[in-house]
Structure formats: C-alpha cells, structure tokens
Amino acid sequence: MYDRIKGFRDFYPEEMQSRRQVMDTVESAARRHGFREIGTPALESAEMYADKSGEEILEELYAFEDKGGRQVALTPELTPTVARMVVARQQELSKPIKWMSTRPFWRYEQVQQGRFREFYQTNIDIFGSSEPTADAEILAVAATALTDLGLTGEDFDFRVSHRDILGGLLASFEGDIDTEAAIRAVDKRAKIDADEYADLLTDAGLTTAQIDDFDALLETGEDGLDELIEFAGTDRVESAVENLQAVLDATVDLGVREYCTLSLTTARGLDYYTGVVFECFDSTGEISRSVFGGGRYDDLIEGFGGQPTPAxxxxxxxxxxSLLCQRAGVWPEESLSTDYYVLQVGDTRDVAARIAGQLRDRGHVVESDVSGRSFGAQLDYADSINAETVVIVGEQDLADGNVTLKDMESGDQIAVPVDSFPGGDDRPTYDDFA
Amino acid sequence: MYDRIKGFRDFYPEEMQSRRQVMDTVESAARRHGFREIGTPALESAEMYADKSGEEILEELYAFEDKGGRQVALTPELTPTVARMVVARQQELSKPIKWMSTRPFWRYEQVQQGRFREFYQTNIDIFGSSEPTADAEILAVAATALTDLGLTGEDFDFRVSHRDILGGLLASFEGDIDTEAAIRAVDKRAKIDADEYADLLTDAGLTTAQIDDFDALLETGEDGLDELIEFAGTDRVESAVENLQAVLDATVDLGVREYCTLSLTTARGLDYYTGVVFECFDSTGEISRSVFGGGRYDDLIEGFGGQPTPAxxxxxxxxxxSLLCQRAGVWPEESLSTDYYVLQVGDTRDVAARIAGQLRDRGHVVESDVSGRSFGAQLDYADSINAETVVIVGEQDLADGNVTLKDMESGDQIAVPVDSFPGGDDRPTYDDFA
Structure with a gap:
C-alpha cells in the first residue's frame, strides 16, 4: 500500500462534488463578466521565478532538472505564466485581455490549516487597462462570486489599500528607506508582534519617530485621505489617493461598494503590485488569515520583456x-446526487437500457445495474447514491406492460405503462403519475 | 522573454473554449452514466511506478527528489493513483465505484503529432464489478461521448479484443513462452515491420511455426471464435471467449454494438489488463494511431495491497x-462568443452597470467598457469578441428615456425604453423589440 505525498490531497466524490460546485460558481461569475478561460502548463523554466524573486525562491518550489537538463519548476502561481503568454502574443491580442483559469499550483511549504503543498486557485486578470473601472470590475467579480456562493456582507470584507500610497508615504520620509522591505513589513504586521514589526521597519531604514508617524498614517480612514496628501505633499501620493478614490467610486456603480473598506495596513506580500491592492477577510474574524487577495501590477509585463501593459x-x-464557506454555513452539502436508478428484475436489460438511455439523453444522472445484483441489493445501492426516483423494470410488470416508479424519499410507488415512460415529461417522477 | 518548455502547451481562449467544450461533452456522458468526479494529486511517490513497471520507467517520467528527500514523480497516468485511493478506503466505498476525472499527465517522451509531454485525459473507471455489463457500460460511455461530439459510426471504430484469449492461446503452445512479452509484440504489430514483429515473438519464445499459427488465430473474425476454443482446448480460452461474447452481447442492449469490431490484433501496451481490451480508431484510417483505449484490469487493486477488486x-x-474531431469536421469552432456588450457613451456608468448586472444575473456573458474608450473603439472591441447584441447606453438617449439595441449580425438597431430593458425576456435582443 502506498501513501500519498505530504501536503497533497485526494478528493473523493462527495467532497469533490462540493468543491466543483464552488469552483463552478466562481468561474461562472468571471465568465459572465467576459473573462475567457485559458490553459497553462504545470512546468515552467525555473529561471523565470529565480529572475523575478531571486535564487532563494527555488528552495520554496518544486524545482528540479528534467531528463533533458532543463532547470524547471512546478508553477507556484499563475502570474508569471500569464505574463509570458501575454508577451508571446502581444501584437495579436485585442485589449483588454480578460483571462481566467482554475488549476493546481505547488509550493514546498509548511503544511497547516488551509495551506497545502498542492493547492487550487482560480486566477482572474485584466491586461491592458489602467482605468479605475478595471480595478472595480475585479472587485465586482470577486464580490459576485462570493455572494453567488451564498455569502453576504456580514460574512466578508474586502480590505482595500494602494501600494503607491504606501510607497509614496515612505518616499516622503527623510533618509534612505527600502520601500519594498517596509511594505513587506506592513504585510506581516498582523502576523507578528509589535517589536518584531518595529525591527523590520527599522531595518528598512525608518527612525523610531518615522515608524510612529507611518503607523498613525496607516490607520487613516476614508475621511482622512486628504490628510495623507497633505502629510506627504507630493504629486505621487496625491494621484495615488485620487486613483484609490476613483476605484472606490467605480465600485458604487457596480453595486459592490458595501463590501469594500479602506485599510492601508493591507499591503499584499508580493513585490509586483503597483496600485490598488485588496484582501478578502472573514468579517467575523473567526478565520484570521486573508481568504484571498489581488491588485494592480502595471509593471510586470514590461518586466517580462513586453510592451508596457497595465494589469x-x-x-x-x-x-x-472553503474555510470561509464552512464558517458561514454555505459550503455545499457533501453528498452524491442521482436523478434515477433503473432497477432490473429478471432479464429486462433491453428495456432498462432503453429507459436509462432516454433519461440520460435528457441530461439526467442515471445509474443501472452493472453487477448482476438482486432486487434488494440494487435498492440499497440506489439508496447509497441518493437516487431520487427508482424505475423498477421487472419481468412480471413488463408482461402487464408496466414499469414501477418509486419515490425514494416517501417510499411511495406506482405502476406506469412502459410505453409512456419516460414520455413527454423532461423529468418524470412519481408525482407526475400519482 | 521566456520560452515555454518543450512539449508543454499554452492554450489561448479561442482554442481553450473548443477544448473545454469537448472535455465537457466527454465528462457529461460519464456523469449521466453515474460516474462521479474525483480530484487527484499531480505528484506521487516514484516507488509506486518503479514497483509496478521497473526502475527503468523512471527515465520516461518527470521523476525527482523533493526538498524533503522524497523520490517523487509527476503522475504519468491515473490508474495507479485511483488504485491507491480505492485501497485507502476499500471498507467504506460502496461498490460499484464509478469514478471520473479530467486533468493533465506528464511523460518525458519524444514530442510528435498528437503527443506532448503534458497531455490531458479524462479517466473513467468502474471498480467492483466483474460482470460483462460493466465492460459494456464503459464501451457505451465511450460511444456516447463520441456521438455527442457529433461523430458517427462512419468516423470511429472500437477494436475489441481480450487479453485472456491472447494469453490463453499463447499458453496453449508448447514451450517456455513469455506471455507478456508476446502480448507487447502484438500491441506493436501495426507500428513495426514484419521481421521485427517476428523477432519479438521469437524472443518471447515462439517457434516460427507457432508464430504462423498465432498470427492466423489473431485474424479470427466474430464467426470464428469457436475455432479458438477448439484450437486451444483449454477452459481458460473457452471462458475468455464466452466473456468476450457476453460483453459484445451486452453492448447490443446499450445500443453501441454497431461501434464494436472484434480485433484480436488489438492488445493494449500496458501489462495490467486482464480481460476485454479495446482501442478506438479512426474508421477512415487517416489518423493511424489509436485515438484512445481501455479495458479490464482485475488484478491491479490486489497488486496495490487491496482486496481483490475487479476493474x-x-x-x-x-x-x-482533437485530431479525430478535426478530421471528421466536428471540432468546435475556435472563436469567442459573447451575448452582450453594454456600450457607454458619456457618463452612463450607473445605468450601464445596472443593465450589465441584470443580464449577468440571467447567466449571460456580458462585457462593458473598462478602458474609458470612445464609441467607435468600444464597437470595434464588441465586434472582436463576437458580441451578438450591443446595448448602447448614451447620455442623449437616456435623456429621452431610451437605450439602443444593436444586432451585430445585421447591423440593425432600435430604441428601447430604458425602464423596460432587459425587462421580462430571459434573453432580450433586437428581434424582441423590432
């Protein structure tokens, strides 16, 4: 007997059905907004990640040398891959490019609750628009996906921030400050203690007084954005604030403003963000980690050798x-569903097969015996797969020109002329004949 | 600019849409037959493949040592993984277990037409039934998938064979014959020349006379199955022949007998098959390779440390x-489809967003401007994504209480009261108002 690899998961049908339903809901929100599915490889050149994040990133990846001597890595995220794909066809692709895909990614990380070495994401991106409407559309797709899952504004909160406000404020301080390091410190703020946080900012070049100022600025609410402009006194912070306000305004038209809260302490860990960033949190705080996040990354495509392309x-x-959906009680029930079980008694295969085939042609999930089982064993099996209706096709019934429909919830059953089943109803059940 | 890895593919939206449609069609055929989706890991312990097929198999895989010192491999096929999953829960799982999944696999192979290093399959399996009906259901799902794709009996042919007929015939020869090697030779027969084929059988222990006899037996048609029993004179061949006939009989009830042809020269390459095997071929012969195949493998679960479980x-x-669909002219058109483009003229974002939202709530694919573009640029974009209907939301029209519907095929347009759009129609277009 073999074990599966640590951090990798098997999904059996019941759980998979719920996951598929949730993935379909998220994909549907994106599709209806005009995002188009793409397909992407599981392996990329390791260089692509090392160039972007330094050689040390390879320690966190499944990176290896293939049989042809290529240094490759299992994709830890999709963004570099889509950037590569955009660059490869930048002339032909009509803008905006709106892409999405659902697939696994891999990182060699510590396994913990809600974190695995193989994990699934749906990536949803717009390339080619720098307009605030594009940022707002991303927030709208995210909110639509969550509300379609049954979540409400009581369940989740998008904490919205802006990288260039953070960067602009840091740049307005005197001294030699490592902006990226300071932003990474902000991203870690909630996860580390105050001393550790202060140490990180000190390492990034801030004085104690600056740390206090910066921290106070990060607490700015929506009413105080003008004070940030005033404090920094730079065009950079002014236009970043204006951009953030324009994005928030655009979410009003799209009906998703209620889910967004200004939160400058939200920074996102990755270096490539340039504008609005956001993270989705559990409003009840029961799940303390960010559920997911996103944002604007206008420089990445150029960094991949492409023409400047906002994203x-x-x-x-x-x-x-799934943790959020479970906490909120909207995770789909993990049980199989089956429309019909066509039960054979005696040698009635031909009629049973005809009925099963006609029901399947109408799109129903239909099982029938493939194991040569008794009446009782078939009925037990029909029950185990939660069949709604059992169509009993018995030799004696057939001699009378009938089949029997059994409603599995009530146990009621009724004889129906075999010639009129399934008949004209799209979804004939006991009730149609009772 | 980075290159993708040899043998790996990027799928852009147009091609991906066609692929998704084909995958959905195959999955739907399986779902309607009661096959349940499972989710499986991309990495497994390399030992699982080496134990089964010998250390040399690792040369054909993406096998490597992970950061934790585990010998792992990117899964080259699903069967060992599902066997592991069946064994892990063999007590709880109610039989028959009917599973399916669509996902990529990876092999370090020579890249050629229709063969890549990353390739996608839908695996569809039944565990726990040794009945011929189960084999026939597999053939029925395969045929349903292909006919749902628009293929007909003129396009494809299932060449049906039986491992135990081949094995039983070989066992009936005098001498020390390596049955597995001889069956592998049969599998290669069509791909190599006659001398090479004869050499392989000689290596497997057959004399020249036996090779001639064996070859003649392989040409047996459906009428000649009794002669095989007679030739071998063993219970083994007799029951194998009976099993094959029972499977073919069962395909009659399921309406798929017409797609099946007896072909003992079909062997399947993998050692683990034990009973009926089949390969799907292009009936026109234009595509010479097998399109896909399958069969019975009753001993594998036990080989993985489980209780004996037929499969x-x-x-x-x-x-x-996709090669077969393209040859037959049924590959779905590779073009985007969009139900509506909601075009904004002036600052009409709020009304445009309301209309777009209502159309999306009805399940439609709807795009609207996220780039601050002019009327003409928006119309060009709507055309580039093949929008069927454009809803023009203009400031002046709105002042008159109207929006304009434009049919993109005919170019016709009509003013519609904004209050009655989208109105009660599920899918309102120009024609509903003209």
Missing part, C-alpha cells in the same frame, strides 16, 4: 475559501 | 481526440 487581477484559493 | 475503464486523451 489587475485576483486569485481566490479554494483551501481558504 | 474496467478507459481514458480518452484530448490530443488524439
């Missing part, structure tokens, strides 16, 4: 999203 | 299946 996107992961 | 399944791969 904004997000990527819900299903490990944390 | 039968198949796995269409999309590289070859």
């Amino acid at each position: 904004v996107g997000f990527a819900p992961g299903y490990a944390t999203l | 039968v399944g198949f796995a269409p791969g999309y590289a070859t299946l």
